[in-house]
Amino acid sequence: MDIRIPRLGEGADSGTIVSILVKEGDVVRKDQTVVELENEKAVAPIPASDGGKVIKLLVKVGDKVSVGQAILTLEGGAASPAASQQSAPARAASPVPSAPAAPSAPSAPVSVPAPASGDYQYESKTGLPPPASPTIRRMAADLGIDLRRVRGSEHGGRIVLSDLRAYIQGLQQAAVSAAPSAPAAAKTAAPAPAESVDFSKWGPVTKKPLSSLRQKIAQKMSESWQAIPHVTQFDEADITSLLALRKKHVAAYEKKGAKLTVTGFILKAVVRALQKHPSFNSSLDEAAQELVLKQYYHLGVAVDTESGLIVPVLKDVDKKSLLEISKDLETLAEKTRSRKVGIDDLKGGSFTVSNLGGIGGTFFTPIVNRPEVAILGVGRGVVRPTAVDGKVELRTMLPLGLSYDHRVIDGADGARFIREIVTSLESFGEDQVKI
C-alpha cells in the first residue's frame, strides 16, 4: 500500500519535501513521521497512515508534492501489531540503548557513587566538545583542564564557572588525600625530616632555632641538589703572572678607591668563557622544555656573612672594566655583609662564582644555584714546584671546581669551559688591568 500526503489544513494543498526520515527497508510504525513538508506557512511532519516495511520511496528531498500524492510504498501494511513487533529488533540493532541496557542503567549510580569528579567522562554523540562558553573553554585550556571531565550543571549539560571551580576543588582534594607524604616531599624538595635524636644523652648541648636565612639556604640547597644531576670538573690555573700583574697595579687601583682582587680577574675570565659557551649562561625551563639563553651577564658572587651565605648579583659584568668590577664588588660585598642588600641585588644572576681562596682549602664541589646551570668554586692558590717548558719552577696554582647541570651541559663542554677560564687567567693582558 502507498502512504500519501494527507490534507494539511486550509489553504495548504502542496509543499516541498525538506527531509525524508526513513529509507527503503526501514520498518515504520503507524503515525511515525516519515517526511517533513515545507510550505509558505509551516514545516509539517507527515505521519505514516499505516505501519510496515518501506519497499520504495517515491519522492526525494526538494520535490514539490500535493495532497493525495503517494510518497512511499509499504509492504503488506494493515498488520500493525506485527509491524510494531518487527520494528523492535530493528531498532535494537542501532546503538540506542533499549531493553538489554535498561536493567544496568539504574544500578550504575548505586554501584559507582562517583566519589571524585575525576571519574566523569563526557560522552559526545555529536563529536563536539562539551558545551561551554568561549571564556570557560579558554580558561580550561590555560589551566590544562580537559572539559570532558567536568560535569556541566546547566541545561543541556552546559559547563559554567562554578562547575569548573567545583572540578578544580575536587582535584585538589583528591591530590591531598591520595598520598599525603609524597607530594609534600616533592613540594619542599626535602627528604622526610629525620627523627629527632636526644643528643644530650652523650653530653651537653645547646639548641638554637634556625634563622630564616638558614632555613632558606637549607631549602634552596636541597632543591638544587635534588633537581640537578651535578657533575664537578676540576682544573688548576697558573696565576703566577696574574699575581704579578695585580701587585703592579694594586696601588693605582687603591688610589681610585678600589681593591684589586683575584675575584675581579676571575669574573672577567668567566664572562669571556660564558660568551664563548652560551649554554653555561642559560636556564632550563622544565615546564616548556626550552633552554633559555640569556643575552646578559649578571654574575652571582658568593659572600660569606656572619649569618651565612648570601649571593648578591653583579649586573652586566661584560660591559664593565676591571676597575668598575673591583669597585662594584667591594660595595656589593660591603652592603651584603652589613645586610643592606636589596632584593633586586639578589636576583637575576646567570652564573655564580664562589671564591673561598681568602679562607683556604683547595678543591671543593659547589652546588649549582638553581635555576642557573653552572657554578665555579675557587680555592686558595698553592705555591708548588711545577714543570714549565721542561724546567721545574715555583708557580702559584689556583684550584678550580666547576659544577654544572648535566641535563644541559655535556662533560666535554664542561672541560672546554674550565679550560677557557684557565687559559684566560694564565694569559691575562696588562691592557685589561692598566688604568
Add this chain to the structure above:
Amino acid sequence: MKPIETEIVVVGGGPGGYAAAFYAADRGKKVILVEQDKRLGGVCLNRGCIPSKAYLHATKLIQEARESAHRGIAYGEPKIDVAKLRAWKEASLDKLAQGIAGLAQKRSVQVMQGRGHFEDSQTLRVETAEGQRFIRYQQAIIAVGSKPSMPAAFDLGNKRVMTSTEALDVEDVPEDLLVVGGGYIGMELGTVYATLGSRVVVVEAMPAILAGADPDLVRPVQRFAEKNFKEVRLGVKVLKMATSGKKIQVTMEIEGKKIDEYYDRVLVSIGRTPNCKDLGLKNTKVAVDEKGFIRVDSQQRTADPNIFAIGDVVGGMMLAHKAAKEARVAVDVIAGDHHEFKDVVIPAVVFTEPEVAWCGMTEAEARQKGIDVKISRFPWGASGRALSSDRTDGLTKLIVDPETERILGVGIVGHGAGELISEGVLAIEMGATVRDLAEAVHPHPTLSETLMECAEAFYGYATHTYTGRKTEA
C-alpha cells in the same frame, strides 16, 4: 646593508595580516607589516568582500524599485553610469584603506611596501621601490592570501575572460555573461550583473549551486536566479574557450553532448589558489600540502619554528573573519599565551538574493556523519516582518542535538540573513540550548524573531506556525 631588526614581521596586509600586525603591536611587540600593494586591506578590501558588497548594495535598489511597482509605487527605468558607479566604489575603498593605514601609524606598526621573499628562517628580503631591504625577525607571520584560480584552458589572455578581480572593476555591462562556477563569488557577481541588465548564464559542474549550504537554504536563491538570470545549468562542464571576434566561444558538455555558445564576457569563479609561489618558502622549513596551502597546526605554527601562517594561505574556510581569528591565535601564541584555533564557529554568509548564512553544523553534515539531530524550521511566510516587507522568501532553521537540546547549527536564508546569523554564532559558542533561545524575548516585528519562533517550534508551541507536534511535558 645592515638588516632591519624586528620582533615580528607580517607578510601580507589583508584582513589576516593587518589584524595580526595591529594586535601584536597592541601587545607591545615591534612589528613590520610588508605589503606589495599600495593599498592595505588585501583581497578583502580591494577586490573581494568590500567592493562586491558595494556593488550589491548599489544594484539592490534597482531590484527593489522594480518590485515596488506591484505595491503601487512605480519608478522609471534606472539610468546606469558605469564609470560613476566604479568611481564611487573606488572612493569608498580609498577611505577604508586610509583608515587602516592611519591605524597602523597610530600603533607604530611600520608598513613597508614591497614584495617579501624568505631568504632563510629568520630573514625576509623585501623588494621595495627604493631597492632591497632585509628584515631580520624573531617570528614571521605569513598572510599572503590567495588569488583566483584560472585553468590554462580558459586563460586566453583576453580581457573578456575575467576573474572576480576584473569583474569588480565593472567596465561595461555585457549583454551576455557566462559565469563559470556557482559558488558564492559567482552567484554574488552574477546577481550584480544580472541586476545591471546582463543576460547571465551560470554553469556549475556539481548538481547544486552554493556547495556547502543545506539544500533547503539554497532553494530561494535558486528560485531568484531562475527568475532573474537567463539560466542556471547544473551538472554541466565547460570544456574550453576561444576568442571569436568580440565574443568568447565557449564549449560545454550538457548531458553528454558538446555545444558551442558565444558570450560577451565570461567570469571564471571556480576557486582560489594560495599565493605561495615565489615566496622563498624553500629557504625555510615551511611545508605545504598537495594543493599548495601552507600546513599549520592548531596554533598556526608552520613546520618552521620561527614562522606562523594565517588566512587564505592556510586553506580551510577562506573568509576574512577566519583570517582575523587566526591572527589572534598566532599572536597570542607568539606572545607566549595559550590559544588554539579549535572548536571555533566560523559563520558563512553568501550575499545573494536572498542572503544565505549558516554556522556550526549543517544538516547535510550531520546526515553525512550519521549524527542524530533534530531539525526545527521556521518558514518566513509566517513572519509578520517578512510579510510586511514582501520578503517571505526565507527560512530559519536550527540543527539540534535531540538528547541535550543543544544548538549545533543555525541556518538562515532570507533578507538580512548575514546580520541575523551572529546570534546563532553566539548561541553555539555559548553552548546554548534551544530552550535558551526560546526563552530570550525577541523584539516584534523583526526578522530576528524567526530565531526565537524556530526555537519555540522545536517544542511545538511557536505562535505563528503550527507544526502538528505536541509539546511534551
